[in-house]
Amino acid sequence: LKKITIAIDGFSSTGKSTVAKMLAKELEYVYVDTGAMYRAVTLYAMRKLFIKDGHFDKEGLIRHLFMVSVKFQMNAETGIADVYLNGENVEREIRTLEVSNFVSQIAAIPEVRKLMVQKQHEMGKEKGIVMDGRDIGTVVFPDAELKVFMTASADERARRRYEELKAKGDEVSYEAVLENVQKRDELDTSREDSPLVQAEDAILLDNTHTNIEDQFHILLQLAKDRI
Numbered sequence: 001l002k003k004i005t006i007a008i009d010g011f012s013s014t015g016k017s018t019v020a021k022m023l024a025k026e027l028e029y030v031y032v033d034t035g036a037m038y039r040a041v042t043l044y045a046m047r048k049l050f051i052k053d054g055h056f057d058k059e060g061l062i063r064h065l066f067m068v069s070v071k072f073q074m075n076a077e078t079g080i081a082d083v084y085l086n087g088e089n090v091e092r093e094i095r096t097l098e099v100s101n102f103v104s105q106i107a108a109i110p111e112v113r114k115l116m117v118q119k120q121h122e123m124g125k126e127k128g129i130v131m132d133g134r135d136i137g138t139v140v141f142p143d144a145e146l147k148v149f150m151t152a153s154a155d156e157r158a159r160r161r162y163e164e165l166k167a168k169g170d171e172v173s174y175e176a177v178l179e180n181v182q183k184r185d186e187l188d189t190s191r192e193d194s195p196l197v198q199a200e201d202a203i204l205l206d207n208t209h210t211n212i213e214d215q216f217h218i219l220l221q222l223a224k225d226r227i
């Protein structure tokens with residue numbers, strides 16, 4: 001059986017990672033959450049105080065990028081790779097609203113993107129990969145055999161993210177989550193380097209009214225057609 005590359009891009013909280021993981025499991029492919037990589041760099045910037053009291057020392061972060069190691073390592077319990085920042089599993093810390101509120105600024109820095117894209121190329125060179133993010137089908141793997149672009153209404157996306165954070169015990173308001181989702185989409189689509197945009201040959205999936213199971217079956221069929 002031929003191995004392919006599957007690129008899943010789209011707006012924040014469209015459930016990209018949920019279906020991407022299901023797809024990777026079914027096909028026995030590697031799953032890579034590229035958002036987790038930008039989140040890990042953001043956590044580094046916060047911890048090293050390059051981000052403090054609303055001020056961001058961008059040049060300071062760029063100078064220290066050589067000290068940032070972002071890696072994935074399989075979690076035997078979940079069967080999915082967790083993200084590690086300088087050897088520490090930060091899978092949980094990167095999902096807070098605080099990180100979400102800064103990540104798009106960090107992801108707009110060309111030096112950061114260059115470093116992350118290098119790692120992404122490395123991870124995908126053998127194919128047999130499902131990668132989700134914002135620029136996978138446009139910049140990282142423009143030759144991917146299957147490209148999907150996911151969207152849903154902002155309200156629905158915020159509601160899903162809010163439920164997710166609440167279930168984890170995070171004290172957040174729906175309004176704060178909605179604001180974050182909208183702000184990130186705005187920054188991600190308007191940045192100069194690798195903006196969020198649907199690739200010409202990507203299949204658009206609006207899942208405002210489609211459940212996860214149905215989305216999974218749609219994507220699985222699209223993948224099988226290409227294998």
Ligand code: C5P
Binds near residue numbers: 013039133184
């Ligand atoms: O996918 P997730 O919502 O975790 O991504 C967090 C942020 O990381 C996005 O809002 C975006 O700013 C950035 N990102 C990116 N390129 C990717 C993946 C994520 O710029 N390929």
